[in-house]
Amino acid sequence: MAILDWFKEVPLSAVLKEKLVGLENENAALKSENAAQKILLEQCQEQRRALEKQITEEHNNPLTFDEKTGTWIGSVDGLRYCANCKSKNISSPLKNENHGWRCPSCDKYFDDPERPKPKINRGPSDWRTA
Ligand SMILES: [Zn+2]
Known part of the structure; x- marks a missing residue:
């Protein structure tokens, strides 16, 4: 690789690094959002199971x-x-x-x-x- 080409690469990789850091931060934020959604989903499913059980019980009795x-x-x-x-x-x-x-x-x-x-x-x- 010619020296000139190598120098051309440097600013590009700095931009890419910055982008990578940005994407990593975004990824971490999405991961924690996803974890919070999973907890919420589990709570909803639990409520649903309890309600279904109650409906069945009340239907049978x-x-x-x-x-x-x-x-x-x-x-x-x-x-x-x-x-x-x-x-x-x-x-x-x-x-x-x-x-x-x-x-x-x-x-x-x-x-x-x-x-x-x-x-x-x-x-x-x-x-x-x-
Ligand atoms: Zn009671």
């Missing part, structure tokens, strides 16, 4: 709201479901207790009017002397 107790009742399994969790798109069957039901997920308690709690008896002097 439609829930009816029970005004007296504030709970939902499954028409197929007959179980009671937590209204608090249902509002967050979670179907959580309630655990039966002596006078109502408790949600194992959010710990909310629902009174059963059919099984009222006995009045606490504090002895004969309690309300008469007050």
Whole structure:
């Protein structure tokens, strides 16, 4: 290669180097954008799976709201479901207790009017002397 040709190459390669650095920066920015999009996509897919599961569950076991107790009742399994969790798109069957039901997920308690709690008896002097 002639010396003159070599000198002609120098400014071109400096421009190319600059372009390369620019492209590398652009590539890094795109990579991080891509990673952020992947996380977002995974979150969307997870939400979609949860919603599909909920739709299938509700389709197989439609829930009816029970005004007296504030709970939902499954028409197929007959179980009671937590209204608090249902509002967050979670179907959580309630655990039966002596006078109502408790949600194992959010710990909310629902009174059963059919099984009222006995009045606490504090002895004969309690309300008469007050
Ligand atoms: Zn709950």
